[in-house]
Amino acid sequence: xxxxxxxxxxxxxxxxxxxxxxxxxxxxxxxxxxxxxxxxxxxxxxxxxxxxxxxxxxxxxxxxxxxxxxxxxxxxxxxxxxxxxxxxxxxxxxxxxxxxxxxxxxxxxxxxxxxxxxxxxxxxxxxxxxxxxxxxxxxxxxxxxxxxxxxxxxxxxxxxxxxxxxxxxxxxxxxxxxxxxxxxxxxxxxxxxxxxxxxxxxxxxxxxxxxxxxxxxxxxxxxxxxxxxxxxxxxxxxxxxxxxxxxxxxxxxxxxxxxxxxxxxxxxxxxxxxxxxxxxxxxxxxxxxxxxxxxxxxxxxxxxxxxxxxxxxxxxxxxxxxxxxxxxxxxxxxxxxxxxxxxxxxxxxxxxxxxxxxxxxxxxxxxxxxxxxxxxxxxxxxxxxxxxx
Amino acid sequence: xxxxxxxxxxxxxxxxxxxxxxxxxxxxxxxxxxxxxxxxxxxxxxxxxxxxxxxxxxxxxxxxxxxxxxxxxxxxxxxxxxxxxxxxxxxxxxxxxxxxxxxxxxxxxxxxxxxxxxxxxxxxxxxxxxxxxxxxxxxxxxxxxxxxxxxxxxxxxxxxxxxxxxxxxxxxxxxxxxxxxxxxxxxxxxxxxxxxxxxxxxxxxxxxxxxxxxxxxxxxxxxxxxxxxxxxxxxxxxxxxxxxxxxxxxxxxxxxxxxxxxxxxxxxxxxxxxxxxxxxxx
Numbered sequence: 001x002x003x004x005x006x007x008x009x010x011x012x013x014x015x016x017x018x019x020x021x022x023x024x025x026x027x028x029x030x031x032x033x034x035x036x037x038x039x040x041x042x043x044x045x046x047x048x049x050x051x052x053x054x055x056x057x058x059x060x061x062x063x064x065x066x067x068x069x070x071x072x073x074x075x076x077x078x079x080x081x082x083x084x085x086x087x088x089x090x091x092x093x094x095x096x097x098x099x100x101x102x103x104x105x106x107x108x109x110x111x112x113x114x115x116x117x118x119x120x121x122x123x124x125x126x127x128x129x130x131x132x133x134x135x136x137x138x139x140x141x142x143x144x145x146x147x148x149x150x151x152x153x154x155x156x157x158x159x160x161x162x163x164x165x166x167x168x169x170x171x172x173x174x175x176x177x178x179x180x181x182x183x184x185x186x187x188x189x190x191x192x193x194x195x196x197x198x199x200x201x202x203x204x205x206x207x208x209x210x211x212x213x214x215x216x217x218x219x220x221x222x223x224x225x226x227x228x229x230x231x232x233x234x235x236x237x238x239x240x241x242x243x244x245x246x247x248x249x250x251x252x253x254x255x256x257x258x259x260x261x262x263x264x265x266x267x268x269x270x271x272x273x274x275x276x277x278x279x280x281x282x283x284x285x286x287x288x289x290x291x292x293x294x295x296x297x298x299x300x301x302x303x304x305x306x307x308x309x310x311x312x313x314x315x316x317x318x319x320x321x322x323x324x325x326x327x328x329x330x331x332x333x334x335x336x337x338x339x340x341x342x343x344x345x346x347x348x349x350x351x352x353x354x355x356x357x358x359x360x361x362x363x364x365x366x367x368x369x370x371x372x373x374x375x376x377x378x379x380x381x382x383x384x385x386x387x388x389x
Numbered sequence: 390x391x392x393x394x395x396x397x398x399x400x401x402x403x404x405x406x407x408x409x410x411x412x413x414x415x416x417x418x419x420x421x422x423x424x425x426x427x428x429x430x431x432x433x434x435x436x437x438x439x440x441x442x443x444x445x446x447x448x449x450x451x452x453x454x455x456x457x458x459x460x461x462x463x464x465x466x467x468x469x470x471x472x473x474x475x476x477x478x479x480x481x482x483x484x485x486x487x488x489x490x491x492x493x494x495x496x497x498x499x500x501x502x503x504x505x506x507x508x509x510x511x512x513x514x515x516x517x518x519x520x521x522x523x524x525x526x527x528x529x530x531x532x533x534x535x536x537x538x539x540x541x542x543x544x545x546x547x548x549x550x551x552x553x554x555x556x557x558x559x560x561x562x563x564x565x566x567x568x569x570x571x572x573x574x575x576x577x578x579x580x581x582x583x584x585x586x587x588x589x590x591x592x593x594x595x596x597x598x599x600x601x602x603x604x605x606x607x608x609x610x611x612x613x614x615x616x617x618x619x620x621x622x623x624x625x626x627x628x629x630x631x632x633x634x635x636x637x638x639x640x641x642x643x644x645x646x647x648x649x650x651x652x653x654x655x656x657x658x659x660x661x662x663x664x665x666x667x668x669x670x671x
Contacts, residue, residue, distance in 0.1 A: 052564045072567040079568050085561035089583040098579075102570035164569075 002061070003028040003204040004049075004172050009058035011044055018044050019055070020228040026172075029202035031195070032233075033219035035209055037251065041228040042208045046174055049206065051075045063171050073102075078165035079174040082181065084157045086149040092160045093132055093145035099168040100128045135167045139197075155186050162194070166201060173198070173205040179214065191218055212252050216240065224248045246366035249293045255324055257293045257364075258336045264288040269378055270365060273309040273331045277360045279378040290373065291366040298362035299338035301325055301345065301354050308355030311336065316348050323348065327356055428452055428639035435635050448636055455634070456626070456641035464615065465622035465645065472537045472618055473600045477593055480544040484592075485585070488551030489577050493563055506552075509545035514606060522609050536610040537618070541600065547592050554588035555581065590659050601649055619645035 004026040011019040018041045026032050034042045047053040049060060051072030060068045067075045078099070086095050101110065108114075109121045116122065136142040141159045149157055158178060165173060178194070179187045195218050198205050209215055215222045216236040223233040226247040232239060243249035249257045262270050264287065268280035272292055284290075302308050311327040314335065323345030325338045336356055340348075348354070360377030367373050422442070427435060429452065430444040456462065491499055491506075517540075525536045558581070566576045582589070604620040611617055614625060626641050 047564075050564070050568060052567065072564070073570045073572065077568065079565070081561040081565060083559060083561050085559065085565035087562070087566075087580060087583075098566075099569040102575070164565075 002026060003030070003063060004206070005059075005061040006045075006049065007059040007061075009045065009048060009055045009060070011041070011048060011053070011055050018228050019048075021058070022225070022228075022230045024223055024230060024233060026204045026206065029204060031198050031205045031207065031218060031220045033207045033209060033215035033222045034225060035212055035215035035222055035251070036225035038210055040225045042210075042225045043176055045225070046079075046176055046206060046208050049172070050077050050079050050174055076171040077174055078168065078170035078172075079176065080158075080161045080165045080178040082177040084149070084161040084178075084181075086157055086160055086164070088149050091146050091148055092141065092152070092163075093129075093136070095149070095160055096132045096135060096145075096163045096167050097128050099164060100131060103168060104128060131167060132163075135163045138200075139163050154181050154183075155190065158182060158190065162197065166197065166203075169201070170203060173201075173203045175205065175207045177209055178207075180209075180211070187214075194218065213254070216252070222252075224251060226251065243293075243364065244372045246291055246293065246370040246372075249364060249366070253295060255296050255337045255339065257295050258299065260292045260294075260332070260334055260336075262290055262292050264290060270375070272358075272363065273329065275309070277378055278363050278365055278375045280365065281374040281376065284367075284373075289368050293364035293366060294336075294358050294362060296324070296337040296339040298358050299336055300357050301327070301338050301340055301348065302357060303347075303352070303354055305355065308357030311354055311356050313348055313350055313352040313354060315350055316345070318342075327354060329356070424639045424642060427635055428643050430636050432634065432636060449640070452636040452640035453644070455637035456644060459637070460622050460626045460641065461614070462622075462641070462644060465617060465619045466648070468534075468617060469601055469619040469645070469648075472534060473597050475534065475538045476541045476600050477596050479538065479542040480547050480596055481589060481592070483543055484547035484551055485582065485589075486574075486577055487548045488555050489573075489581055491548070492552050492555035492558075493560065494573075506545050506549055510549060514540070518606070518609055525610055531610050532613040532616055534616065537607060537616065540606065544592075544596065547596070550592050550595075551585065551588055554585060558584065590656075594656070594659070597652075598649060 002025040004024075006022060006024045009019050009022045010017070022041075022045055024032070024045075034045065036042045044053065048055045051067070051070065055068070058068070059066060062075060062077070086092075087098065090098070104124050104127070105115075105121065106118070109118045109124065133142060133145070136145055139159045139162060141156065141163060144152060144156055144160065147156075149160070152160065158181070161178070165175075175194075179190050182190060191214060194207075207215075207218065216239070219236060221233055222236050222239045224231050224239060224245075224247075226245075231245040232243065232248045234242075234244075239248065239252055243252065246259065250259065260272060262272065264270060264280065264284045265276065266286060268283040269276045270278045270280065270290060270292065272278075278292075300308070310330045312330065313325055313327050315326040317324040317326075321342070323340050323342055325340060325345060325348050327336050327338060328334070329336060338356065363375070363377075365373045365375040426442045426444065429447060429449040431446050431448040431451075434441075434445050434448070490496075491502060521540055522531075525531050525539075530536045530539075562580060562584075563576055566580045571579060601618075602620060603618070604624065607616075607618045607621040608624070611621060614622075617625060623638070623641055623645065627638055
């Protein structure tokens with residue numbers, strides 16, 4: 001059984017469709033990263049999931065319970081906000097205790113002054129104190145418990161927000177870009193901590209981010225959202241190696257994937273520049289526009305020989321462990337990005353004439369609507385060609 | 390004089406600015422100063438042709454004794470405090486949930502309600518005084534604390550002020566509170582109010598000053614001295630004394646303005662904060 005299922009969630013704001021029928025499911029203990037450019041609707045989806053906004057249509061099921069019409073307070077989900085949203089008037093300890101106080105104490109046990117007289121109140125409060133301290137110790141913030149959010153650094157606030165969300169063991173854990181307010185060093189460190197924490201608590205987590213590196217490095221599965229649609233939901237490796245949509249390919253990967261316009265030729269063959277290189281598994285009408293995608297690390301930069309497409313280096317970026325070369329193809333005038341090792345890239349400079357080549361199995365073909373088209377490397381062999389045709 | 394006296398901190402411009410401000414303050418304080426002076430003068434001293442700030446005969450004791458004995462000062466002060474406090478508490482209790490709902494919740498009538506609030510801000514009490522008076526009269530509720538407090542229980546100004554303040558509060562804070570399991574009332578009590586003290590203080594100052602000094606409405610609904618608020622009491626005092634014992638009148642005025650003056654001096658910083666926060670003046 002899935003821990004969390006979203007079915008056909010739709011949402012519009014003033015005639016503007018933000019979410020176009022999004023469906024998603026998470027297994028128990030799974031970490032799902034919801035990634036996409038800003039404005040793609042990922043935060044809206046998270047808010048709908050939390051119950052902070054209502055969907056126009058669709059269904060949300062958490063732990064087998066349909067919560068589509070249930071209020072945020074009763075969904076048993078916890079959330080870490082981008083701004084952390086700590087209560088500024090409470091200390092860290094009080095902040096962390098709030099969800100426990102609201103859930104474990106009855107209304108009467110929460111009345112100021114009178115509460116200590118209520119039966120069982122002292123015991124419950126002591127248990128809350130113990131749990132808060134335990135949680136704080138496990139996140140190494142026990143020395144901050146008496147401070148207010150105003151007296152803490154960004155990283156400390158982020159931990160307190162995590163502690164507040166985790167302390168009550170929610171059914172689903174939601175995070176809305178919790179690391180985007182931290183500086184770069186701290187962010188990489190905090191990534192590891194969140195993953196570690198998730199592994200220990202094993203609560204299904206939906207993590208929203210616009211940073212693809214965060215999504216790929218942390219998640220069990222990555223959901224790529226573009227323009228209100230969930231384009232692909234798959235493990236990070238699959239998202240990267242086998243994108244199902246041109247937007248997914250474009251969004252994931254640094255530096256960006258090379259996209260080159262082409263057209264279908266006879267028998268479903270497609271040419272890159274002058275060379276026919278891939279064959280579609282079904283023949284589309286001749287001249288149908290398609291897009292070819294090649295990851296920069298699969299572009300080989302050759303300085304001699306006759307194979308490959310002639311190009312000229314425009315710019316070279318040295319990044320230590322690798323070299324990024326921007327090369328303009330002579331034939332079609334488009335820029336291809338190549339990621340090569342320092343050994344391969346030694347001596348490359350702006351103006352160098354080179355030839356670019358790639359193995360045909362690393363070429364993705366996308367149709368005019370952006371969807372991936374199944375294609376195989378074209379081998380100039382009539383038998384194979386017939387088999388694919 | 391040392392060189393330091395003419396460092397930029399005490400430049401000519403600063404001296405000029407301070408003197409202009411000081412002069413302005415003096416002009417505004419003059420009536421009050423004159424009141425203090427008059428409160429210490431004998432009748433003969435007040436009606437001389439020369440204008441003296443320092444009383445020739447020290448008459449404070451007599452005037453204050455007169456003021457204290459001829460109107461029932463403790464009743465006036467008690468009524469003033471009770472009415473102001475009741476008005477303030479009810480206003481805050483009503484205005485905060487209203488403002489919260491309008492600032493942070495989405496509902497269909499929000500726009501219409503905003504228009505109503507704007508209209509409410511435009512209508513002065515004097516316009517509604519007559520129908521209200523008739524209503525209280527029919528209900529037999531004249532001469533009561535109820536009639537003094539009820540018309541002010543819903544403060545449109547208060548709702549507006551809190552609305553502006555709450556709008557600036559981050560939505561995530563309220564979302565977090567809801568996810569932590571709070572009801573909307575819980576959000577108000579546990580998150581909004583503890584973080585809204587600057588706004589509540591500012592509003593309290595406006596409300597208390599306005600209603601402590603209000604003469605118009607008590608004059609309309611109260612004719613029984615037992616329910617008189619301080620300004621109304623002063624009016625009775627003047628009428629009772631045929632309006633010529635200015636020394637005692639000024640002494641009485643000093644007594645009833647003193648709570649506000651003391652409150653202002655104690656909360657001076659808050660007062661200025663409140664005014665700068667709201668961008669309004671009293």
